[in-house]
Amino acid sequence: MVPVLAQSGVAILQYHHISDDTPRVTSVTAAELQQHLEFLQTNNFEIIDLAKVSALLASDQALPERAAAITIDDGWRNVYENGLPLFKRYRVPFTIFVNPKLMREAPHLYMNWEQLRELQRYGAVIANHSQSHGHMTRRLPNESEQQWQQRQLAEILQAQAEIDEQLGGPQPRLFAYPYGEYDPALQQLLEQQGFIGFGQHSGVWGRLTPLTAIPRFPAAAQYANLTTLATKLMSLPLPVVAAEPSSMMVAHEQLRPPVRLTLATLADIRPQQLTCFFAGARVTPQWQANSFSVSLPSDLPIGRSRLNCTAPSVSKSGRFYWYSQPFVRPRANGSWPD
Ligand SMILES: [Zn+2]
Incomplete structure (x- = not known):
């Protein structure tokens, strides 16, 4: 249920x-x-x-x-x-x-x-x-x-x-x-x-x-x-209960911060159908029980970017669970574009 x-x-x-x-x-x-x-x-x-x-x-x-x-x-x-x-x-x-x-x-x-x-x-x-x-x-x-x-x-x-x-x-x-x-x-x-x-x-x-x-x-x-x-x-909310990194603000030197998301339930999701996208590239997540981790396929650009993950609902045809992990990577001087 x-x-x-x-x-x-x-x-x-x-x-x-x-x-x-x-x-x-x-x-x-x-x-x-x-x-x-x-x-x-x-x-x-x-x-x-x-x-x-x-x-x-x-x-x-x-x-x-x-x-x-x-x-x-x-x-x-x-x-x-x-x-x-x-x-x-x-x-x-x-x-x-x-x-x-x-x-x-x-x-x-x-x-x-x-x-x-x-x-x-x-x-x-x-x-x-x-x-x-x-x-x-x-x-x-x-x-x-x-x-x-x-x-x-x-x-x-x-x-x-x-x-x-x-x-x-x-x-x-x-x-x-x-x-x-x-x-x-x-x-x-x-x-x-x-x-x-x-x-x-x-x-x-x-x-x-x-x-x-x-x-x-x-x-x-x-x-x-x-x-x-x-x-x-x-779309539907992907039931994420824990996210790493815990802040969208990353250090300038952090080019590919490890991302790990933990879900409350997999009840309406087929894990192998969950896909993530970063900067136009598709990324396949690695599952471990209710958590999956994602290795970014390219370096974080300066400024704002996001990783989007979606998975089709099993029970609701045509509807997708959706989650977005935002990032802000500053320049070496600590600033970034508007
Ligand atoms: Zn505004």
Whole structure:
């Protein structure tokens, strides 16, 4: 008997710009977003609010068989201009992650609070993307761990204070890491402050997902394609209970960190059908009981990269379990590209 709760999950779509004249890599057109919303509606997906998912999981309640969530990072003005008509029409919940300091500094680029309040009336939750959208895991030269913590706490809590004040009271404590970058120390800070944290590595939010490392599927550019997006929306959370490395931040010298993932159950998976991909190359995992290890087929590039692993569900034809292990490898000087 397959544990049902271990199987179901929520596929979260991640957007940035809604526009046809912004960088394609982070943009969908309004027509593409409309296609996505149509697809979700006609295929009976329940579009679900992130705070509600968290509550359902916390109380051990089942998630809908087909569940998706919509998130939009950075609060670009084009989301108001091109997205509002769609959100008015489809009336679905969605979450916008904003950077209050950047909104003050570049008001021509970002939505203002009044526009965000209007979006709130049509289903938006306004949530936290830090004050200034920095690489939060980076320590400054000569900065102590405590000084780093204080600096990041201010990034998180000052942004939340502004959001709460502008949106009429305490809002759900949802945090999207800038660039999807986090490490165990940052996860701990968020957890202590009662936030759940969202990354930018792909995958499905399930019962076993750490609440400070929730995956999202990018839905822009080549990922806007409905055929590939449909597979992701239908995917299931691979029931990973332990992962090595435990942090996506690796040392500059660490070219091929060993990866080892342990699953809670193999009940609905045929281990020999699990495949991983890294930098376009297919990798065959080595199994040992409920764990598998992967040797990266090429060196980690400078900056962000990920290993994706999928396995078909035995009981649910056409659906795949999905897991993504993100990496950030810095240059020798400790920096990496945006
Ligand atoms: Zn962002």
